[in-house]
Amino acid sequence: MAYVIDIEADDRIADRTGPRPLRDLYFMRVMTTGLGFLLFGLFGTILGFLVVPLLLVLPGARSARQARVRRMIRLAFRALVGFMNQTGCISYTFSGTSTLGRPGQLVIANHPSLVDIVLLIAFVPGAACVVKRAAWRNPSMVLAVHAAGYVANSPTETMIEQASALLGSGECLIMFPEGTRTRPDQPAHFHRGAASVALRAAHVVTPVFIRVRPPHLSKAVPWYRVPAIRPHYSLTIGAGIDPAPYRERPAPIGSRMLTEYFKSYYASGLRAT
Amino acid sequence: MSRHAAGRHPVIQLMHDTDAIFNELRATLAELFELDPARITPDARLLEDLEIDSIDAIDLLDRLRRQTGRKITIEGFRSVRTVHDLVQAIHRVVNEG
Numbered sequence: 001m002a003y004v005i006d007i008e009a010d011d012r013i014a015d016r017t018g019p020r021p022l023r024d025l026y027f028m029r030v031m032t033t034g035l036g037f038l039l040f041g042l043f044g045t046i047l048g049f050l051v052v053p054l055l056l057v058l059p060g061a062r063s064a065r066q067a068r069v070r071r072m073i074r075l076a077f078r079a080l081v082g083f084m085n086q087t088g089c090i091s092y093t094f095s096g097t098s099t100l101g102r103p104g105q106l107v108i109a110n111h112p113s114l115v116d117i118v119l120l121i122a123f124v125p126g127a128a129c130v131v132k133r134a135a136w137r138n139p140s141m142v143l144a145v146h147a148a149g150y151v152a153n154s155p156t157e158t159m160i161e162q163a164s165a166l167l168g169s170g171e172c173l174i175m176f177p178e179g180t181r182t183r184p185d186q187p188a189h190f191h192r193g194a195a196s197v198a199l200r201a202a203h204v205v206t207p208v209f210i211r212v213r214p215p216h217l218s219k220a221v222p223w224y225r226v227p228a229i230r231p232h233y234s235l236t237i238g239a240g241i242d243p244a245p246y247r248e249r250p251a252p253i254g255s256r257m258l259t260e261y262f263k264s265y266y267a268s269g270l271r272a273t
Numbered sequence: 274m275s276r277h278a279a280g281r282h283p284v285i286q287l288m289h290d291t292d293a294i295f296n297e298l299r300a301t302l303a304e305l306f307e308l309d310p311a312r313i314t315p316d317a318r319l320l321e322d323l324e325i326d327s328i329d330a331i332d333l334l335d336r337l338r339r340q341t342g343r344k345i346t347i348e349g350f351r352s353v354r355t356v357h358d359l360v361q362a363i364h365r366v367v368n369e370g
Contacts (some may be wrong), residue, residue, distance in 0.1 A: 157347055195327055
């Protein structure tokens with residue numbers, strides 16, 4: 001299952017110049033990628049309209065029902081990851097996941113692909129997540145994200161307060177400080193929201209470095225334009241960052257310093273992985 | 274006015290005087306954003322001149338809530354562009370009701 005990662009070969013194919021290397025089941029991957037989206041939509045609808053309401057009417061406290069819905073989402077995403085891996089859409093490595101999902105832990109990650117959030121939710125047990133607002137406008141998702149206690153992404157007080165409250169009550173929270181997917185040709189742009197949340201309530205900030213080679217399901221490219229070789233996702237976990245020293249300065253200064261630290265940590269972390 | 278006590282931070286009292294609010298605000302902004310007080314003039318634009326953005330506004334409103342003891346919502350501050358606008362908005366908040 002070893003695939004040689006050769007970005008230049010991929011570029012050559014895109015340019016239609018130079019020798020054409022073996023396409024590594026290209027059309028198969030176009031089909032299974034499409035099927036992946038189809039399954040996501042299909043099962044998302046079934047889960048969103050039937051299973052989530054069922055989980056909500058089962059007895060238990062609010063927190064128990066919320067945990068149930070999060071578990072369902074995690075298992076569904078785990079199944080989707082398994083499907084993508086088995087059919088050859090992607091391959092991935094993600095080790096050390098047992099250190100994720102701790103109380104008050106803010107898990108941050110860069111965001112090169114649509115699959116990032118699927119991988120993180122699939123492997124971080126019990127976590128809440130800041131997800132894009134569009135999920136609250138999607139009829140098959142709105143109940144699930146609401147019942148799971150996820151936070152809608154926006155650079156507003158509401159998001160910062162909800163995210164901080166989750167961490168403060170001992171939950172684990174996943175956040176993409178870039179806010180949206182990065183275009184592969186552009187450097188990561190970290191917003192201060194994540195640092196601001198970290199300063200308010202995180203016990204520890206754990207960075208996950210996500211590398212996708214070749215670029216896959218990124219913002220600039222339609223889904224059916226799959227890379228010539230199977231994309232490999234490499235997720236590595238960096239050393240935890242203690243936000244306490246940044247709390248000694250006024251909040252706006254501390255959040256700027258912490259954001260700068262995130263940036264430099266990611267710049268070196270993504271080079272090293 | 275003990276109900277407006279706000280711990281270690283100076284208290285903006287129920288001031289009718291916008292000059293007094295401006296002076297308190299200048300001290301607050303200088304401390305919170307580590308700015309030279311000389312840069313904080315009524316005409317200074319928060320975003321362009323002082324680099325105070327929407328995320329900073331959340332921290333600033335937190336501080337103003339503690340200083341004034343008032344419930345301050347971000348709605349009353351949406352049209353604020355300059356330090357002068359901010360003084361007027363705080364003036365409205367502390368003198369209403």
